[in-house]
Amino acid sequence: MYAIEANKVSKNYFSEKSGKFAGLGNPIVRNNTGSKSLSDDKAAGVSFEVHEGEIFGIIGPDGAGKTTLFRILTTLLLADSGNATVNGFDIVKDYRAIRKCIGYMPGRFSLYQDLTVEENLNFFATVFNTTVAENYDLIKDIYQQIEPFKKRRAGKLSGGMKQKLALSCALIHKPTVLFLDEPTTGVDPVSRKEFWGILKNLKKQGITILVSTPYMDEASLCDRIALIQNGNFLKIDTPPNIINQYEKKLWAVQSQNMSQLLKDLRNNAQTMNCFAFGDAHHIGISNSQYKENELRSYLEARNHKSIEIRIIAPSVEDCFMELSQK
Amino acid sequence: MENVIVAKNLTKRFGHFTAVDNISFEVKRGEIFGFLGANGAGKTTAMRMLCGLSKQTEGIATVAGYDIHRETEFVKKNIGYMSQKFSLYDDLKVWENIELFAGIYGMNDKAIRSNTDLLMQELNFENERNALVGSLPLGFKQKLAFSVAIFHKPQVVFLDEPTGGVDPITRRMFWEMIYKAAENGITVFVTTHYMDEAEYCHRVSIMVDGRIEALDSPANLKSKYQAANMDEVFQKLARKSQRTE
Structure with missing residues (x-):
């Protein structure tokens, strides 16, 4: 069984403001008159599989469709077409089961700014019907670095510390699949390297990781990658294979x-x-x-x-x- | 060559916390100066002081020949600013954005009109003049944002992570525009987290815990720290940080 399996998933928005389609998986075509419409190509949509215990990177610039893909797979957004499973569960029918077994760290910091570090962590543990003590082992290495500030409000933390707290909260219920949407964007090269070290350790504990990034140099730290632009995958393979081609x-x-x-x-x-x-x-x-x-x-x-x-x-x-x- | 930015013992304290700790440096006319540092090293605070948006606690600095403390408004008139986070208004048209920013910088209508025509030709944007900025592809937007930041012909342009999240080709085209601006005598003061971009700067400073830990050309920094590239230089220096935030 694959940890994640997506089959021809697409999602398109028409933005009134820009007068354009944007999103994931459907190429936008321009007809003779210059007006835009969606392609009829039935093969459109993105498809890929992530093996259990793999670090799979979605690599591409802003606006390529990375976040849309993450929201669909984490059951927060319905796709226009296609289907997908996470841990074998269908993203539409079995959304409840999926939400229990995944961890999701969105691109924008989305913890409670007016709760303290400790309160945030306790809150997320409680939501998932568990306790911090029960799964402390998993987050220990990460959480220890911010523990001296556990009485500080999350809104008052530096960028690097917010990132560590968000990861701790995403892990506190011991998920089997972790979704990290641009965890290193805007982060300096030293902290980025450190973050990838943390991901390696999580992989060792058997957690599957789907991670997106606009930084191409992070590709080599993934087992396999999908290069994405304008809503479509350019290529899926291991970094060495992509280079060899x-x-x-x-x-x-x-x-x-x-x-x-x-x-x-x-x-x-x-x-x-x-x-x-x-x-x-x-x-x-x-x-x-x-x-x-x-x-x-x-x-x-x-x-x-x-x-x-x-x-x-x-x-x-x-x-x-x-x-x-x- | 003449100095366009001069900072002497510039310091900014918030309570007991010294965000910028006694930094001194000069930037020459037409130079591309890379201002690097880890998150929380004090880059933004230093940049805000140089732009006249925040008063220093100690030290002095001049930008474009004006004192950043006493002649703040003259400083602002002679600089341009652009960041990835904020540059243009999506729901204004291309020409409206230009007119708005140029107007704020005090350019007269005639100059705005003729320079807009010129810019549209240069960028090959004549068909997009009436398009909403929000409808432009990211690459177009970047180009336009930079052009607007230097539209009033400032002496210095401050670029705060101008290329974050941008695709690799657009990012490089953007640097080619930076080079052209520098060749035309505009001084470029730029922050970035892409270490390959640090190589494109004439000189680079690296801030650690509020202080400038190193300042030299990329080639000299690499040989001094025996590093293969600027990423290694950065890793060696920034790891010395003692700050917990």
């Missing part, structure tokens, strides 16, 4: 004048795409015959100094950009 040659190029380098690389007829990537520019080359020294002389002819060209393996971010341009 990258079709072009990829070079990292540096020179003394990085801003001119970007322009010159883009003007090169062999360049498929070129983007800044930290301290180097990544350039995708589809012509396998094109050699490194040919690029070097091309750049030397344009007065670039200290040219460095390295063949590199793509990152998930390279793959995402490649797939989203198709």
